[in-house]
Amino acid sequence: MVKVAVVEGDGIGREVVPVARDILAAVRPDIEFFDVEVGYGRWERTGSACGEETIADLRSADAILFGAVTTPPDPGYRSVLLQIRHALDLYANVRPIRGEGVDVVIVRENTEGLYSGIEWTEPDRACTVRVVSRRGSERIARYACPLAKSRRHLTVGNKANVLKSDCLFVEVCTAEAARAGVSCRTSYIDALCLDLLMHPDRYDVIVTTNIFGDILSDAAAYLVGGLGMLPSANIGERHALFEPVHGSAPDIAGKNVANPVAAIQSAAMLLEHLGDPASAAVVEEAVDRVLRAGIRTPDLGGVAGTREFGAAVLREVGRG
Amino acid sequence: MVKVAVVEGDGIGREVVPVARDILAAVRPDIEFFDVEVGYGRWERTGSACGEETIADLRSADAILFGAVTTPPDPGYRSVLLQIRHALDLYANVRPIRGEGVDVVIVRENTEGLYSGIEWTEPDRACTVRVVSRRGSERIARYACPLAKSRRHLTVGNKANVLKSDCLFVEVCTAEAARAGVSCRTSYIDALCLDLLMHPDRYDVIVTTNIFGDILSDAAAYLVGGLGMLPSANIGERHALFEPVHGSAPDIAGKNVANPVAAIQSAAMLLEHLGDPASAAVVEEAVDRVLRAGIRTPDLGGVAGTREFGAAVLREVGRG
Ligand SMILES: CC(C)[C@H](C(=O)O)[C@@H](O)C(=O)O
Numbered sequence: 030m031v032k033v034a035v036v037e038g039d040g041i042g043r044e045v046v047p048v049a050r051d052i053l054a055a056v057r058p059d060i061e062f063f064d065v066e067v068g069y070g071r072w073e074r075t076g077s078a079c080g081e082e083t084i085a086d087l088r089s090a091d092a093i094l095f096g097a098v099t100t101p102p103d104p105g106y107r108s109v110l111l112q113i114r115h116a117l118d119l120y121a122n123v124r125p126i127r128g129e130g131v132d133v134v135i136v137r138e139n140t141e142g143l144y145s146g147i148e149w150t151e152p153d154r155a156c157t158v159r160v161v162s163r164r165g166s167e168r169i170a171r172y173a174c175p176l177a178k179s180r181r182h183l184t185v186g187n188k189a190n191v192l193k194s195d196c197l198f199v200e201v202c203t204a205e206a207a208r209a210g211v212s213c214r215t216s217y218i219d220a221l222c223l224d225l226l227m228h229p230d231r232y233d234v235i236v237t238t239n240i241f242g243d244i245l246s247d248a249a250a251y252l253v254g255g256l257g258m259l260p261s262a263n264i265g266e267r268h269a270l271f272e273p274v275h276g277s278a279p280d281i282a283g284k285n286v287a288n289p290v291a292a293i294q295s296a297a298m299l300l301e302h303l304g305d306p307a308s309a310a311v312v313e314e315a316v317d318r319v320l321r322a323g324i325r326t327p328d329l330g331g332v333a334g335t336r337e338f339g340a341a342v343l344r345e346v347g348r349g
Numbered sequence: 350m351v352k353v354a355v356v357e358g359d360g361i362g363r364e365v366v367p368v369a370r371d372i373l374a375a376v377r378p379d380i381e382f383f384d385v386e387v388g389y390g391r392w393e394r395t396g397s398a399c400g401e402e403t404i405a406d407l408r409s410a411d412a413i414l415f416g417a418v419t420t421p422p423d424p425g426y427r428s429v430l431l432q433i434r435h436a437l438d439l440y441a442n443v444r445p446i447r448g449e450g451v452d453v454v455i456v457r458e459n460t461e462g463l464y465s466g467i468e469w470t471e472p473d474r475a476c477t478v479r480v481v482s483r484r485g486s487e488r489i490a491r492y493a494c495p496l497a498k499s500r501r502h503l504t505v506g507n508k509a510n511v512l513k514s515d516c517l518f519v520e521v522c523t524a525e526a527a528r529a530g531v532s533c534r535t536s537y538i539d540a541l542c543l544d545l546l547m548h549p550d551r552y553d554v555i556v557t558t559n560i561f562g563d564i565l566s567d568a569a570a571y572l573v574g575g576l577g578m579l580p581s582a583n584i585g586e587r588h589a590l591f592e593p594v595h596g597s598a599p600d601i602a603g604k605n606v607a608n609p610v611a612a613i614q615s616a617a618m619l620l621e622h623l624g625d626p627a628s629a630a631v632v633e634e635a636v637d638r639v640l641r642a643g644i645r646t647p648d649l650g651g652v653a654g655t656r657e658f659g660a661a662v663l664r665e666v667g668r669g
């Protein structure tokens with residue numbers, strides 16, 4: 030028996046997650062799902078967007094399928110997603126970008142850097158400490174290197190020409206790559222952002238610090254038709270959460286137009302994580318066949334609704 | 350008599366700056382140029398990439414035409430460009446991106462944020478403080494708002510959903526926009542990066558903090574054919590420096606293949622800054638005509654050399 034926590038969250042999370050969950054259920058009837066409520070909707074209802082018991086529930090799962098949350102407009106409010114990443118120590122944010130001529134995986138350090146939470150405000154300035162630790166860099170490098178080894182090579186995205194904190198990151202990552210026998214180069218994040226767009230074929234696995242990975246993955250989404258196509262895994266030693274890279278997109282929520290591909294591919298990553306690459310492949314291939322058949326949501330120029338796209342994938346999964 | 354300091358620097362800086370300088374000289378015979386040596390070449394020769402007297406020389410100029418410098422591979426070495434920006438307090442880094450369907454100006458705060466220089470290393474971690482000051486935010490907002498007012502609207506690029514330091518930045522920029530009667534919205538930098546690529550027509554003036562502007566402008570270069578096309582101005586209360594956004598590109602240096610458009614357009618921005626928009630327009634239109642005639646350097650798919658492209662622009666300037 031496998032236990033998967035399902036967090037729909039807010040906005041289009043409530044539309045794409047049910048689609049992904051149905052597909053998971055179809056390929057793996059042994060999964061037991063349980064819902065966990067977090068986010069804006071919960072905050073409106075109860076005054077809290079995420080509680081201690083919520084975290085405990087998430088900890089009890091073998092994996093978490095996550096949608097998207099809207100952060101309440103409350104100063105001093107910390108994003109629920111960041112709270113969860115922190116509480117479950119989900120240190121590796123893995124974002125594959127696959128499409129025509131693009132097959133890249135961005136491995137983003139997910140616990141420190143500018144997301145350290147070490148911040149203060151003075152009357153006339155506000156400061157945030159960017160923290161790069163040896164341990165944090167080592168564990169993300171140790172995640173990225175075997176992946177790069179099983180694929181082609183590694184690029185270390187950094188800004189060591191400006192940030193001393195990135196000298197440590199580069200030092201640790203290149204040392205780890207050498208130890209692992211992985212071909213490795215370094216690239217400044219600004220130049221990398223552009224070069225990835227212009228020559229995606231030059232890249233394979235990219236490891237970088239937290240906010241650089243955040244920006245780089247959104248930019249890279251351009252290569253594959255936007256955020257509707259980007260799944261991600263947030264991996265820790267003991268827990269793992271799978272979510273589309275897109276947010277709750279209140280502007281298009283409730284209209285049955287959101288692209289569920291990112292959520293479905295996140296479910297495929299979840300299957301991979303559960304040690305079931307065969308089912309993951311069934312789901313991925315089903316999505317590919319549906320897209321190739323020209324069934325697409327409006328963001329990709331199509332006319333299919335979220336539910337209709339999901340139903341088409343479900344049919345293909347049945348054949349797969 | 351107008352005094353312009355010329356810093357070729359290293360690599361392709363030595364190729365594109367002479368081209369831009371010749372064009373400046375052609376439209377403004379009254380300019381007196383003087384050379385200032387900084388960068389890697391100087392460091393190899395003298396052990397110092399930039400001295401106090403260099404800064405004094407730059408201060409004495411009405412404007413600085415700058416190429417690109419290679420940072421010596423010396424740990425603890427601070428980029429010469431950053432030293433100069435800091436010493437001359439060049440707080441506004443203005444990067445226009447113009448092309449087919451794109452007419453955007455990125456106004457990047459150029460003195461603080463992650464470039465604060467407040468950094469330390471401990472045995473097991475390295476930290477950099479991201480500093481956002483009210484004064485720093487106010488002065489960049491006061492630069493961006495009139496510009497946005499004379500154009501269409503302002504977007505404030507930020508990550509206030511994660512960084513408290515950006516709450517201050519957003520607060521100051523939106524207040525200043527309201528005061529100035531400028532239409533203004535805010536956008537998270539990751540989403541902004543993607544949306545700018547997908548819908549450049551939605552953007553006009555974008556104001557953002559230092560490293561976000563650094564990354565965003567490189568990503569935006571994708572829209573106009575790469576870094577060979579991006580000029581910039583670094584503006585302070587008393588000094589101003591004009592440089593292509595690209596670096597010294599040692600890999601293509603000395604081959605007469607570098608695209609001088611960014612350097613030439615930087616020279617046009619210099620003319621604008623000197624209060625001579627007519628000459629700036631002559632230069633810009635000359636570049637446009639040469640490009641439209643199909644004369645292009647290899648990065649744009651053409652066969653023209655750096656010098657040949659420059660000569661073509663000079664001829665057009667003569668006609669303009
Ligand atoms: C919502 C936000 C806190 C989050 C982040 O910055 O990590 C998001 O942009 C992401 O990429 O997962």
Ligand SMILES: CC(C)[C@H](C(=O)O)[C@@H](O)C(=O)O
Nearest residue numbers: 190191219428430431563594
């Ligand atoms: C060379 C480097 C220090 C510089 C920066 O980061 O500002 C460059 O990337 C730029 O955009 O001007």
